[in-house]
Amino acid sequence: MNLLTIETTCDETAAAIVTDRLEVLASVVASQDDLHRRFGGVVPEIASRAHVERILPVIDEAIRKAGITLNDLGAVAVAHTPGLAGSLLIGLAAAKTLAAALGIPLVAVNHLQGHIYACRLADGEEVFPCVGLIISGGHTSLYRCRTPLEFELLGSTTDDAAGEAFDKVASMLGLPYPGGPAIQEAAQGGNPRAYAFPRAFLNDERLDFSFSGLKTAVRYTVAGPGKTDFAAIQLSPQQTADLAASFQEAVVDCLVTKAFQALKQTRLNVLCVGGGVAANARLRQRLQEEAARQNVRLHVAPLTLCTDNAVMGAIAVERLKAGLVEPLDLDVSPGVVRR
Ligand code: KG4
Ligand code: ZN
Numbered sequence: 001m002n003l004l005t006i007e008t009t010c011d012e013t014a015a016a017i018v019t020d021r022l023e024v025l026a027s028v029v030a031s032q033d034d035l036h037r038r039f040g041g042v043v044p045e046i047a048s049r050a051h052v053e054r055i056l057p058v059i060d061e062a063i064r065k066a067g068i069t070l071n072d073l074g075a076v077a078v079a080h081t082p083g084l085a086g087s088l089l090i091g092l093a094a095a096k097t098l099a100a101a102l103g104i105p106l107v108a109v110n111h112l113q114g115h116i117y118a119c120r121l122a123d124g125e126e127v128f129p130c131v132g133l134i135i136s137g138g139h140t141s142l143y144r145c146r147t148p149l150e151f152e153l154l155g156s157t158t159d160d161a162a163g164e165a166f167d168k169v170a171s172m173l174g175l176p177y178p179g180g181p182a183i184q185e186a187a188q189g190g191n192p193r194a195y196a197f198p199r200a201f202l203n204d205e206r207l208d209f210s211f212s213g214l215k216t217a218v219r220y221t222v223a224g225p226g227k228t229d230f231a232a233i234q235l236s237p238q239q240t241a242d243l244a245a246s247f248q249e250a251v252v253d254c255l256v257t258k259a260f261q262a263l264k265q266t267r268l269n270v271l272c273v274g275g276g277v278a279a280n281a282r283l284r285q286r287l288q289e290e291a292a293r294q295n296v297r298l299h300v301a302p303l304t305l306c307t308d309n310a311v312m313g314a315i316a317v318e319r320l321k322a323g324l325v326e327p328l329d330l331d332v333s334p335g336v337v338r339r
Contacts, residue, residue, distance in 0.1 A: 115275045
């Protein structure tokens, strides 16, 4: 059976065609980075308007690339939680319309569960039960993932998400949006020990994160306390590289430490990592080193499945197997469902 999966939780308009045997027939992602770049972050109203323009062409392209027609679809799945309300609504409206017009089931996808399912999809083997680390522009959380559909929150950020911190620090350093890839590149020639930035909760049992103190520390280092005019500051390329590398190392230290603390506390030995920040090369390297040292089975989503995409919506196959289909009055749930 062919499924159409739709993803519009934030600023990517995406559609994919997958089969109930988890084969990917087509994947289309229309990024909105160009629209949000000059604001240094996602502007929700711009995002939802862009989804309206792009959703039908993106779905059409996915169908065309898969070499099928709408009549070959057996179900339509859509990420309806969590995300930006206006963005979620566009994908949900498209999915409901197709489900009603074609007379096929509507399946709800939890975007965060999808980020972890990307690991299962890519590696083609069972990964559950596992600890799931989800790190993106909107979320930084650790879950005990009993099955693809049963997640228990172990800890999360108390303020900024890791990706948000990357984006904001990039903007302070005069680097482009999205900040993660820009900081990663700038950090290449930098010294990660040049600046001793803070690492919140590192020696604490709690499995939470905090990145706002780190962000403020970078800000004071760059501009001085109380100053906000970053445009007036001239950093040398070496200073930028050192700041980027030191910031990145601090984030990576927190993410790696907490993920392995979670494994210890839950006595699990499988770690799955997904979300845009999981694309970070330094993080991937540190996770691999630590996993090898501690004999942990590590699954990090491949680069194309880290940032938002519709392929991870293949988790809908698990819901269908469990008999979970939705009525056509399904609503969006912008906030995180805590369990
Ligand atoms: O998962 P995602 O595409 O969207 C959300 O659900 O938020 O994640 C986007 C975030 C952005 O904050 C971006 O800066 C970050 O992922 N990101 C990275 C890298 N690539 C993307 N952060 C660090 N290093 C990267 N290479
Ligand atoms: Zn995401």
